[in-house]
Amino acid sequence: MKKVLLFVLITATMVSFYSCNKSSEAPEAKAATPKEPVEFIINNGAEPESLDPNKIEGVPEHRIYMALFEGLVAYDPKSGRAVPGMAESWDITNGGKTYTFHLRDAVWSDGVKITAQTFVDSWLRECNPETASPYSWFPAMFIEGADAYVNGEAGPEAVNIKAVDDKTFQINLVGPLPYVIDALAHYAFAVVPIHAIEKYGDDWIKPENFVSNGPFVLEEWLPRQQLSVVPNEKYWDRKSVKLDRVIYLSNDDNNTAHNMYLNGEADWNVTVPLDQMDAVQDEPWYVNAPYLGTYYYIIENKTAPFDDVRVRKALTLAIDRETIVKKITKGGQIPAYSMVPDMDGYPVLDDPKSHNFAKDVETAKKLLADAGYAGGAGFPDDVVILYNTSEAHKKIAEFIQEQWKQNLGINVTLQNMEWATYLQQRREHNFTVARAGWIGDYPDPNTFLDMFLAPESLDGAWGGNDGRYDNPKYDALIEKAATMEAGAARFSTLKEAEKYFITEDQGVLPIYFYTSNNLIDMDKWGGWYPNVMDNHPPKTIYLK
Amino acid sequence: MKRYLLKSFLGMILTLFITITLTFFIVRAAPGGPFDRERVLPPAVQANIEAKYHLNDPLIKQYIDYMTDIIFRFDLGDSFTYNDHDVNYYIATSLPHSMLLGFISLTLATVMGVGVGIISALKQNRWPDYTAMSVAVIGISVPLFVIGPLLMYVLALKLKWLPTSGWINGRNGWVTLIMPVITLSFPYFARIARLGRASVLEVLKSDYIRTARAKGLSSAVIVFKHVLKGSLLPVVSYLGPAFAAIMTGSVVVEQIFRVPGMGTYFVKSALNRDYTLLMGAMIVYSIILIVMNFLVDVLYSVLDPRVSYE
Numbered sequence: 035m036k037k038v039l040l041f042v043l044i045t046a047t048m049v050s051f052y053s054c055n056k057s058s059e060a061p062e063a064k065a066a067t068p069k070e071p072v073e074f075i076i077n078n079g080a081e082p083e084s085l086d087p088n089k090i091e092g093v094p095e096h097r098i099y100m101a102l103f104e105g106l107v108a109y110d111p112k113s114g115r116a117v118p119g120m121a122e123s124w125d126i127t128n129g130g131k132t133y134t135f136h137l138r139d140a141v142w143s144d145g146v147k148i149t150a151q152t153f154v155d156s157w158l159r160e161c162n163p164e165t166a167s168p169y170s171w172f173p174a175m176f177i178e179g180a181d182a183y184v185n186g187e188a189g190p191e192a193v194n195i196k197a198v199d200d201k202t203f204q205i206n207l208v209g210p211l212p213y214v215i216d217a218l219a220h221y222a223f224a225v226v227p228i229h230a231i232e233k234y235g236d237d238w239i240k241p242e243n244f245v246s247n248g249p250f251v252l253e254e255w256l257p258r259q260q261l262s263v264v265p266n267e268k269y270w271d272r273k274s275v276k277l278d279r280v281i282y283l284s285n286d287d288n289n290t291a292h293n294m295y296l297n298g299e300a301d302w303n304v305t306v307p308l309d310q311m312d313a314v315q316d317e318p319w320y321v322n323a324p325y326l327g328t329y330y331y332i333i334e335n336k337t338a339p340f341d342d343v344r345v346r347k348a349l350t351l352a353i354d355r356e357t358i359v360k361k362i363t364k365g366g367q368i369p370a371y372s373m374v375p376d377m378d379g380y381p382v383l384d385d386p387k388s389h390n391f392a393k394d395v396e397t398a399k400k401l402l403a404d405a406g407y408a409g410g411a412g413f414p415d416d417v418v419i420l421y422n423t424s425e426a427h428k429k430i431a432e433f434i435q436e437q438w439k440q441n442l443g444i445n446v447t448l449q450n451m452e453w454a455t456y457l458q459q460r461r462e463h464n465f466t467v468a469r470a471g472w473i474g475d476y477p478d479p480n481t482f483l484d485m486f487l488a489p490e491s492l493d494g495a496w497g498g499n500d501g502r503y504d505n506p507k508y509d510a511l512i513e514k515a516a517t518m519e520a521g522a523a524r525f526s527t528l529k530e531a532e533k534y535f536i537t538e539d540q541g542v543l544p545i546y547f548y549t550s551n552n553l554i555d556m557d558k559w560g561g562w563y564p565n566v567m568d569n570h571p572p573k574t575i576y577l578k
Numbered sequence: 579m580k581r582y583l584l585k586s587f588l589g590m591i592l593t594l595f596i597t598i599t600l601t602f603f604i605v606r607a608a609p610g611g612p613f614d615r616e617r618v619l620p621p622a623v624q625a626n627i628e629a630k631y632h633l634n635d636p637l638i639k640q641y642i643d644y645m646t647d648i649i650f651r652f653d654l655g656d657s658f659t660y661n662d663h664d665v666n667y668y669i670a671t672s673l674p675h676s677m678l679l680g681f682i683s684l685t686l687a688t689v690m691g692v693g694v695g696i697i698s699a700l701k702q703n704r705w706p707d708y709t710a711m712s713v714a715v716i717g718i719s720v721p722l723f724v725i726g727p728l729l730m731y732v733l734a735l736k737l738k739w740l741p742t743s744g745w746i747n748g749r750n751g752w753v754t755l756i757m758p759v760i761t762l763s764f765p766y767f768a769r770i771a772r773l774g775r776a777s778v779l780e781v782l783k784s785d786y787i788r789t790a791r792a793k794g795l796s797s798a799v800i801v802f803k804h805v806l807k808g809s810l811l812p813v814v815s816y817l818g819p820a821f822a823a824i825m826t827g828s829v830v831v832e833q834i835f836r837v838p839g840m841g842t843y844f845v846k847s848a849l850n851r852d853y854t855l856l857m858g859a860m861i862v863y864s865i866i867l868i869v870m871n872f873l874v875d876v877l878y879s880v881l882d883p884r885v886s887y888e
Contacts, residue, residue: 083660084662257671257672293731293742455609458609
């Protein structure tokens with residue numbers, strides 16, 4: 035009897051649940067209008083954690099942000115860099131420290147006007163300690179007084195931004211930070227619908243309450259399935275928006291995503307599974323481009339024998355990076371011997387072409403012998419390479435383990451840990467060698483360098499400098515560059531700093547520069563361009 | 579019987595309470611926290627976030643607050659990873675999908691499993707038995723993450739009969755159920771078939787079946803009336819925990835076929851140190867498990883005259 039009862043109960047629950055859901059299916063049925071609407075389906079990776087620009091922090095969320103919101107500046111689809119958005123133009127005064135933005139006439143998707151005051155309120159919401167935005171440190175890095183507000187040392191009045199009039203928004207920076215315009219495209223500087231947030235509170239992100247100012251508005255969000263957006267009729271540049279619907283699929287399985295693409299169920303995949311790399315190499319819809327990121331190994335600089343620069347040099351020279359990128363990662367990655375990837379006006383410090391691996395190994399052997407470990411004799415045998423669980427990290431670590439054994443006679447063991455545990459080991463400097471990766475926040479060398487400052491140059495803690503690299507000369511140069519205006523002089527100061535970090539001290543072991551690996555048929559879809567930031571605003575995408 | 583029911587109910591509440599308490603402290607003892615990232619947040623930003631989620635309160639206060647919210651408001655709190663909705667929302671939107679998939683899969687597995695089990699036992703050591711038991715061995719030994727992609731490769735990529743993945747409320751509708759149901763029910767089917775076969779064989783040798791035969795009853799009556807009832811007992815006791823496990827979702831099947839069920843939250847929240855979502859999933863799972871075990875006990879007394887709670 036009980037079992038029958040249970041059957042009935044469960045069936046009833048199901049039926050009521052799915053009949054409730056019927057209403058959400060309506061938009062798809064309605065879409066069958068005479069002219070076939072153009073849908074663009076993206077395998078967007080993990081389920082979005084939030085839609086609120088002041089709360090997001092991940093890449094899948096960023097892709098959705100680009101559809102729904104637009105800040106003072108937006109992303110250019112070709113270069114991935116900043117172009118005018120809500121601001122039509124801007125003036126730079128006060129030695130590069132004051133920016134005055136001239137806003138265009140624009141409204142929210144519900145018709146409410148966007149003014150300079152909306153920007154002031156939005157940025158203050160981002161910095162408000164109660165919002166607890168994970169990216170609040172980003173405005174704090176740029177805007178005068180924002181740091182004090184984020185830290186709770188001062189109120190919102192300390193933040194030096196103001197609405198001069200409805201259409202003029204002025205900000206004052208902590209210094210002449212030349213990369214600020216590119217940084218302003220970031221969601222930490224978003225404009226958010228304060229009027230809707232005040233009205234609905236935390237529920238403003240629900241589709242029925244949602245208000246946005248970007249090229250698209252939210253249509254539907256089914257958790258762990260998909261999120262869809264449709265054009266925003268009130269968007270200032272509505273005529274440039276060609277797609278009728280963009281669908282962001284939540285997908286935790288790379289192999290399924292890949293099969294979906296092969297089966298024509300998705301139009302754009304943002305990644306390729308490692309074991310499919312060989313299969314896609316010659317396909318016209320495989321798009322490979324340099325990406326602003328570095329894969330590297332950190333070394334605990336204050337633990338013997340790694341406190342000896344000759345040991346660190348020997349370890350880095352004994353790694354055959356060419357083989358790693360050709361045989362393991364296979365995604366066109368670029369061997370890296372220095373920290374900062376190639377950028378406009380800032381070529382890589384140590385050109386991979388200048389390296390001859392056989393010669394490097396000879397030098398490495400000699401350096402290790404000089405340090406007192408000839409042929410690996412006497413080298414501690416408890417050295418561990420720590421990495422977070424992943425097939426690619428594992429293969430790379432195994433290869434490097436083999437290389438060090440073969441070329442230097444050093445035995446190391448491998449240890450993988452799940453993400454949070456691995457991070458804690460790093461933060462507590464409880465490792466000797468560990469895998470790391472860094473994606474630039476903005477296209478400027480500073481984003482790859484300023485995390486290696488020592489505590490006395492930071493706030494007394496090691497911050498993200500998990501390997502405890504420590505050289506006052508390096509710190510002085512990074513701090514000097516922070517006060518300099520854009521130009522060759524600033525770049526050469528940063529380059530000098532990187533020379534200390536890599537050429538002199540070998541503070542970390544760079545392995546390769548990342549590439550982006552997208553699957554998209556560019557003969558079918560226009561307005562999508564590969565770029566170094568891997569930013570692809572859906573605004574410009576169209577069906578050819 | 580009433581006394582027994584009351585006693586088990588109180589026992590269930592106590593078990594649940596202990597489970598929640600233990601889980602609460604164990605998840606917090608795991609290394610790392612919900613807001614650790616490759617990028618180190620400035621201490622002030624970290625403190626703001628921790629204050630927002632009351633992680634800066636003394637642990638015992640967090641515990642009391644959490645228990646109060648659950649007991650008096652059925653509120654499982656805000657997720658630490660997903661900012662826009664609370665844990666109740668994510669469980670309410672995912673559990674029915676897992677339950678539907680689990681329910682269909684387990685029903686299929688039970689019907690097929692019991693059927694195949696009986697046939698195997700009746701045709702013991704002949705070809706139907708060998709075939710069925712070979713399939714069952716495959717079902718038990720080949721993991722879901724092999725069966726799932728294999729099905730997808732054949733049915734979706736090669737034959738193009740089915741879409742690769744998705745769910746019934748998406749664009750492809752009910753056909754998306756086929757592959758996840760086959761994948762998920764296969765190992766359960768295999769276990770039930772083997773259990774069923776073994777227990778039918780045992781029952782067939784028992785005295786009361788011999789008596790039934792001696793009375794001159796037809797084989798159909800013997801099998802369906804006498805053998806089936808007696809031999810279902812081990813299957814029923816297996817179904818209890820199996821039901822709980824399959825209802826809360828299978829992370830492998832969910833990820834491969836993009837089923838928006840609860841299993842993935844269970845695993846992801848543990849990796850993300852999303853304490854509240856993990857606790858929520860844990861509580862739902864515990865409740866289902868405890869209730870199912872209780873129902874199995876009651877069913878036993880119905881099926882087996884030797885078991886009585888009077």
